[in-house]
Amino acid sequence: MEELAGTQVAFPVRNRIFARLINGVTTNFVWNLYLDHLLLIITQIGTVGTVISARQDATFDGRTTFSISVVLGKREDPTLELAARQLVQQLGELGHSRSITLCLGLRDLSPSSVRELVGAVREDHAWC
Template identity: 45%
Template sequence: MEASDPAFPVRHTALSSVIKGHKTEIVISSYEDHFLVIATQIGAMGTILQARKEESVSVDSTFSVTVVFGKRDEPMLVACARQLIEHISNSGSSKALVLSLGLRDHSLGTLKGIVSAVVEKLVEVT
């Protein structure tokens, strides 16, 4: 299921998918300076992370990811946010990312499925 209401002032897309046996709802919104991505299997926001590309004079890009609310001891959630912000940056956008992950399963397979689904749909809101 996909949805994008042209009357809504923020560009967005939504999808529903089964990832590792769990129904997963994903909403991606594009604001002026941020992307908001909500991925939930529990019907709630879950852990909220913020990720951004750090401006520097060096050639190598650096990224920062912080947990705003929720599980601070889940390195896989941080890795998911880092993968997404790297993709956003590599696609030419300078927007930061706010990511909400309400997941039943924090396995590598689940998080790869979320990253894959978001990257595929991110084009629709840019």
């Protein structure tokens, strides 16, 4: 570690990589946590797939809203946006409050696969 003006400076990006079987398909999870942002790549196809920007906000009356927008990739797939929303909601329930970039390269977006993806994030969440 480098020392700067009396404080230790660590590499600012923490990451974690793991794989899981989701409905029988090997699925890779890549977490990159920056100071103010989370990049979460979930892929079954070896590429980042569709890139989605997601944010969780609180309303003036204390309710939670979610902003999900496709940055790059399949824009006309409501199932993909629903999966992203469920993942962001799960991360919020785990205490994660940073902006999130989700990269979803998925072959199977069946309801059971989405449940398993959300379960994997719940069990193996990193640094929320």
